Amino acid sequence: MIKIENVSKNLGEFFLKDVTLDIGTGEYFMILGPTGAGKTILLEAIAGIYNPDSGKILMDGRDITNIPPRRRSISMVYQDYMLFPHLTVEKNIAFGLKLKKIPTEEIEGKIEDISRMLNIRHLFHRFPGALSGGEKQRIAIARAMVTEPNALLLDEPLSALDTQTREDMRRELKKIHSVTGITIIHVTHSFEEVFSLGDSVAVMSEGMIVQVGRPDDVFRRPNCEFVANFVGVENLFKGNSTINNGISDIDINGSAIVSAACKSGDCTVSIRPEDILISRNKIESSARNSFNGKIVAVIDKGATIKIVADCGIPISAIITRRSLDDMGLREGMSAYLTFKASDVHLM
């Protein structure tokens, strides 16, 4: 649907270098990278805010490189929402439709529909200044979606929200994507978001695309040290959960993990590496999860050491240099990894 071919753009502080991407119709495409990687300019180039210095952007086979934003039918939601402060919520949402000279009744119908879907009907007569981050985000998405664009570009839509609102919004995005089937390009610096939302992910660093693939593949097989460091910090797995007696039993490729969080069905599991205890022998404790595995990597991270053990699934743990020396752990050795059910997070 959207094809980006060798696009370069230099804006001084931020830049894109020879970016090539192919985004399929209806795909939920994630762009992952640290601050300053050029993710926002890439979105702006796709939206048409900036013309690239070189390279081409195609939409459905049509060259749109030099077409102005208004004729691309690609909507964009910035991280700081950019709701027009001088207009009410209703007028913000209707902004794009009014420009298209659509009859008033039709406009009303459309904003009614989108507002019901995003649950913002009650905010219509308020001004953006008086709303919470989550509400502003919903309105910005409604304003972008109501024009029925070919693609929706989201610039870090979840990073400015508190934990609970972020979780709600993440579900909302998933719903919007499955209900409307729209192509979404979502920029983030969190691999958890990539894992829970994305069909595909492109990892960006210093204006370049360093790896593209399914989140699972990028996570398991990072193609360079940058990607490994950037995405590999956490234990993330996809699994299937069933609830028994108030706790979740999760099956991950045949390995069974117990979580104190209750959620059934397909889910994403995360365990922070610093919550995992490593021992040479099996220890008796109240922790519900204990795995025996072979140490496949001992990675020096400066102050701490990261140990990766193959327990059927690869699990990473962070320990201090002192612990490493005391236990004499080396690659190839067998070890026990133990962690509490309450430290197993489900998404």
Place this chain on the structure above:
Amino acid sequence: MSKKWNVSKIKIISIFFSLLLALFILVQIICVVTHTTLPALITSVCSREIRFAIELSLITSLISTILCIIISIPTAYALARYDFFGKSLINTILDAPLALPPLVAGVGLLILFGTTSFGKALAEAGIVFVFTPLGIVIAQFFVNVPFMFRILRGTFQGINPRYEHVAQTLGCTDTQAFWHVTLPLAKNGLLAGSIITWSKGIGEFGAALMLAGATRMKTETLPISLYLNMSCGELNLAIAAATILIIISLGSLFIFERYGGFARVF
């Protein structure tokens, strides 16, 4: 007691100076407005000459303010949004009239419109600036346009260009994005700029004197009237003009403080 005095010495001295300064300003304003009696003031304000001065001041300052707005909006927008060759030089030149003494500006305008072939051509076409009310308008415009320009430039710089980007993705041309989004967001700056430009225009003396002269009942604005009547001892008429100027200035200052607090003039 003695301890308290020790602690707050600097507080007391500094507050004393601020009170002294405020008193000095207040006293000179009161001196002007109480110099005559109220009935005498009313008679003067209603005189043909003062009524003419009020009318001429209002009309010329209104036109020059509108000119300032029309010219400053695109100029300020260009300098706030775009990078182009010579931008910093243009910024400096546009600020120059602020530093230039109005009398000098008036001399420059007089030479431009009175002696150059450009000025003569305009005069032949019927557009005469020298010793006419039109000269007052152009003098006010020249001296005050930097105020409008600087306030608007600051206002536009303070508006995130991403508002326009979003508007464009929603279907606006860049011009529509400016009209529907940026200009409404610049409302406060526009109001503050207009008020200060208008009130400075009403008080403009030096440049107008040079270009338009001080002809009774022809180019007699309020400040010119004040000057003419002061020179020939018509104190009541002079005080009437001064009182009106004080009321306009204080009123404008109040509105400016209220709506334009964010805009930096200097």
